[in-house]
Amino acid sequence: xxxxxxxxxEKARWAVVIVPIASFLLALVFGAVLLLAFxxxxxxAYRVMVSGSLGDQYALTETLVKAIPLILTGLxxxxxxxxxxxxxxxxxxxxxxxxxxxxxxxxLSDSLPDPLxxxxxxxxxxxxxxxxxxxxxxxxxxxxVNEILTTLMMNYIAILLxxxxxxxxxxxxxxxxxxxxxxFPQEALLPRLWGRxxxxxxxxxxxxxxIWLIMNRxxxxxxxxxxGENPRAAKYAxxxxxxxxxxxxxxxxxxxxxxxxxxxxxxARRLYQGLxxxxxxxxxxxxxxxxxxxxxxxxxxxxxxxxTVGGDQLQVAMGIPAAVSLVxxxxxxxxxxxxWVFINYRIRILRSGKQKQxxxxxx
Amino acid sequence: MISDLFxxxxxxxxxxxxxxxxxxxxxxxxxxxxxxxxxxxxxxxEGQMLLGAFTAFYVAIQTGNLWLGVLSAMIVGxxxxxxxxxxxxxxxxxxxxxxxxxxxxxxxxxxxxxxxVLGTVETVKGFPxxxxxxxxxxxxxxxxxxxxxxLVYISFALVPLAWFVLNKTTLGLKIRAVGENPEAxxxxxxxxxxxxxxxxxxxxxxxxxxxxxxxxxxxxxxQQNMTSGLGFIAVALVYFGAWRPFGVLGGAxxxxxxxxxxxxxxxxGIPIPSDIAVMMPYILTILVLxxxxxxxxxxxxxxxxxxxxx
Numbered sequence: 088x089x090x091x092x093x094x095x096x097e098k099a100r101w102a103v104v105i106v107p108i109a110s111f112l113l114a115l116v117f118g119a120v121l122l123l124a125f126x127x128x129x130x131x132a133y134r135v136m137v138s139g140s141l142g143d144q145y146a147l148t149e150t151l152v153k154a155i156p157l158i159l160t161g162l163x164x165x166x167x168x169x170x171x172x173x174x175x176x177x178x179x180x181x182x183x184x185x186x187x188x189x190x191x192x193x194x195l196s197d198s199l200p201d202p203l204x205x206x207x208x209x210x211x212x213x214x215x216x217x218x219x220x221x222x223x224x225x226x227x228x229x230x231x232v233n234e235i236l237t238t239l240m241m242n243y244i245a246i247l248l249x250x251x252x253x254x255x256x257x258x259x260x261x262x263x264x265x266x267x268x269x270x271f272p273q274e275a276l277l278p279r280l281w282g283r284x285x286x287x288x289x290x291x292x293x294x295x296x297x298i299w300l301i302m303n304r305x306x307x308x309x310x311x312x313x314x315g316e317n318p319r320a321a322k323y324a325x326x327x328x329x330x331x332x333x334x335x336x337x338x339x340x341x342x343x344x345x346x347x348x349x350x351x352x353x354x355a356r357r358l359y360q361g362l363x364x365x366x367x368x369x370x371x372x373x374x375x376x377x378x379x380x381x382x383x384x385x386x387x388x389x390x391x392x393x394x395t396v397g398g399d400q401l402q403v404a405m406g407i408p409a410a411v412s413l414v415x416x417x418x419x420x421x422x423x424x425x426x427w428v429f430i431n432y433r434i435r436i437l438r439s440g441k442q443k444q445x446x447x448x449x450x
Numbered sequence: 451m452i453s454d455l456f457x458x459x460x461x462x463x464x465x466x467x468x469x470x471x472x473x474x475x476x477x478x479x480x481x482x483x484x485x486x487x488x489x490x491x492x493x494x495x496e497g498q499m500l501l502g503a504f505t506a507f508y509v510a511i512q513t514g515n516l517w518l519g520v521l522s523a524m525i526v527g528x529x530x531x532x533x534x535x536x537x538x539x540x541x542x543x544x545x546x547x548x549x550x551x552x553x554x555x556x557x558x559x560x561x562x563x564x565x566x567v568l569g570t571v572e573t574v575k576g577f578p579x580x581x582x583x584x585x586x587x588x589x590x591x592x593x594x595x596x597x598x599x600x601l602v603y604i605s606f607a608l609v610p611l612a613w614f615v616l617n618k619t620t621l622g623l624k625i626r627a628v629g630e631n632p633e634a635x636x637x638x639x640x641x642x643x644x645x646x647x648x649x650x651x652x653x654x655x656x657x658x659x660x661x662x663x664x665x666x667x668x669x670x671x672x673q674q675n676m677t678s679g680l681g682f683i684a685v686a687l688v689y690f691g692a693w694r695p696f697g698v699l700g701g702a703x704x705x706x707x708x709x710x711x712x713x714x715x716x717x718x719g720i721p722i723p724s725d726i727a728v729m730m731p732y733i734l735t736i737l738v739l740x741x742x743x744x745x746x747x748x749x750x751x752x753x754x755x756x757x758x759x760x
Contacts, residue, residue, distance in 0.1 A: 092757070121559075125566055173546045173547065175546075175550060226739075226740060231743055232736075232739050232740055232743050233686075235491075235546045236682065236685060236686045236735070236739055237736050237739060240679070240682070240686075240732040240733075240735045241732075241736070243679050243729070243732040244732050244733060247725045247726075247732075248725070248729075250725050251726060254725070255723055368550065368553075371547060371550055372551075375547065408561065408562050408566060410557075410558040410559070410565065411558070411562060413554055413558025413561070413562075414554075414555055414559050415558075416554050416555075416558070417551050417552065417553070417554035417555025417556070417557075418551075418555060420547070420548070420550065420551030420554065421533075421537050421551040421552070421555070424537060424543035424544060424547060424551065425536075425537050425541035425543050425548075426541075427541075428542055
C-alpha cells in the first residue's frame with residue numbers, strides 16, 4: 088500500500104471551511120490527551136471553557152473584549168500574508184500603537200479640545216504602529232532582509248520600550264509604586280457599550296469591511312492578491328511589488344496600532360504591562376484559520392477570543408494554568424497549516440500492485 | 451563607574467561569561483545551520499529550546515543526574531523536530547509560520563508543565579566548572595576559556611565537527627545538494643525527504659541541548675519564557691554566519707559578548723535603564739541581518755517545499 092498526494096486541477100473550496108474546523112477538533116483531541124495526562128477530566132475542562140467564555144452575559148462581553156484586538160491584528164496579519172509578507176510583528180506594532188495613543192492621552196489632552204482627544208489618539212496610535220511596520224517593510228523591499236526575523240526582533244524591542252516607559256519616565260508619580268502610567272483623563276477613554284466592550288468593536292468590524300472592500304473590489308486589492316498568488320504575472324503586468332509591500336505594511340501596522348490604541352483607551356485606561364499579552368501571535372492563527380479572508384477574520388477573531396477567555400476561566404475555576412489555551416493555539420496553527428495541503432492536493436491510497444503506474448502518473 | 455569596566459578583573463569576567471553565554475546560541479545555531487543548508491527554515495527553535503530547558507531541569511531535579519537531564523532534553527527536541535519535519539516535508543506547510551506554531555506550543559507547554567508539576571521556583575545544582583588540566587592554570591587565558599562547564603566545551607567542539615560533516619562527508623554533500631537544488635539531488639537518487647527529516651531532527655536535538663544548557667548549566671533555574679527570543683536570534687545568527695559553522699561561531703561570540711557586557715553594566719550599577727540595556731541584542735540582530743544580506747547568497751531552496759512533479 089502506498090499513500091500519494093495528487094495535485095488537484097482546481098483548488099478545493101470545501102477545504103476552506105472544513106480544514107479550520109477539523110484542525111480545531113484535532114487540537115481539542117490533542118488537548119484532551121494532554122489534560123488526561125495531567126489527571127484532569129478533559130470534558131469537564133472544556134465545559135468550563137465554554138461556559139466561561141459564552142455561558143452568561145459577563146462571559147460573552149469578555150469574549151468580545153478579547154475579540155477586538157484579535158480581529159484588528161488578525162486583519163493586519165492577513166493583508167500582509169496575502170502578499171506573502173510574513174509579518175510576525177503585530178505584537179510590537181500593537182505595543183507602539185499603545186505608546187502613541189498614551190502619549191496623546193498623558194501629555195497632549197490638556198491642550199486639545201475634548202472631542203478631538205480620541206481622534207488624535209487614534210491617529211497617533213495608527214501612525215506609531217505604521218512607522219514600526221515601515222522599518223521591516225523597507226528592509227525587506229529594498230535590501231531583502233528576512234522580514235520574519237526583523238518583525239520578531241521589533242516585537243521584543245517594542246515590548247521593552249513599553250515597559251521602560253511605564254516603569255520609568257511615564258510612571259504615575261501618584262501611583263504608590265504601582266507599575267503603570269497615570270490613568271488617562273475622561274476625554275481620552277473610548278466609551279463602553281456593553282460590559283467592558285467598548286467602541287473598539289465598531290472599529291474592528293468596520294475595519295474588516297473596509298479591508299474586504301479594498302481586497303475584493305479595488306484595483307489595489309487586485310494588485311496585492313496578484314503579487315501574492317502569481318508574482319511573475321504581477322511583474323509582467325507592471326505592478327510595483329516593492330512599493331505595494333511598503334504600502335501594505337503601513338496599513339498592516341496602522342491596524343495593529345489601532346488595536347493598541349483601543350486596548351489602552353478602552354480597557355486599561357493607562358499604559359501598563361497587560362498591553363502585550365500575545366494578541367499579535369494569536370492573530371497569526373486568526374488570519375490563517377480565516378484563510379486570510381477579512382470577513383472570516385471577524386468570526387475567527389471572536390472564536391479565538393472565546394478560547395482565550397475560556398483558558399483564563401480554567402485557571403479561575405479549576406486551577407489549571409491558562410497556558411493550556413496557548414498549547415491549544417499552537418496545536419491549532421500547525422494542524423491548520425498542515426491541513427491546507429488538502430486544498431491543492433488529494434490523498435490517494437494505492438495498493439502496491441498499482442504503485443508503479445501511479446508513481447509514473449505522479450512524478 | 452564607566453572606568454570600572456576596564457579593570458583587568460572585570461574584563462576577564464566579561465570575556466569568561468561571554469564564552470559561557472555563547473553555549474546556547476552555538477547549540478541552537480549549529481543545529482539550525484544543518485536545517486537551512488538542506489533548505490528548511492526551522493523557526494521552531496525557540497519552542498524546542500523552552501521545552502528542552504524545562505525537561506532537562508525537571509529530570510535533573512527528579513533524578514539528580516544532569517546527564518539524564520541533557521539526554522531527555524535531546525529526546526524532547528528530537529520529537530519536536532520530527533513533528534516539524536512531518537509538517538514541513540510531508541504537508542508542505544509554510545515554514546516560517548509553522549515555526550511560530552511550534553513556538554507558541556513550546557512556550558505554552560513548558561509553562562503549563564512548570565506550573566503543574568513543579569509550581570514553585572527552585573534552583574538545581576547545575577553542571578559544575580570543569581577545569582581543564584594544565585590549560586586552566588594559564589594566566590588570564592585559562593580563566594577565560596578553560597574554567598567552564600562541560601557543556602561549554604562540547605558546544606565549541608561542535609563547530610569544527612559540523613564544518614567537517616558539512617564539507618568533507620558524503621552526507622554533508624547530500625545536505626548541501628538538497629538545499630541548493632533538490633530536483634537535481636532527487637534525480638541522482640538522494641531522498642530529499644529523508645535528508646530534510648534528518649537535518650530537522652538533528653536541529654531539534656541540538657535545540658533541546660541549547661535549552662538544557664540554559665536551565666542546568668548557565669542559570670540553573672527554569673522560568674516561563676526564559677529564552678526570551680534567544681532561539682530566534684540563533685536563527686538570525688545562521689544568516690549572519692553565512693550558513694557556515696565558523697561564521698556562526700563568530701556571530702554567537704559577538705552576541706554573547708554583548709550580552710555579557712550588558713549584564714556587567716547592570717552589575718556595576720552603570721546608570722543605563724535595564725530595559726534599554728536588554729534591548730541591545732535585539733537591535734543588534736536587526737543590524738546584523740542588514741549587514742549580512744548582501745554578503746552571501748542563501749541556499750537556493752531555503753523555505754521552498756519540495757514536491758516531485760511531472
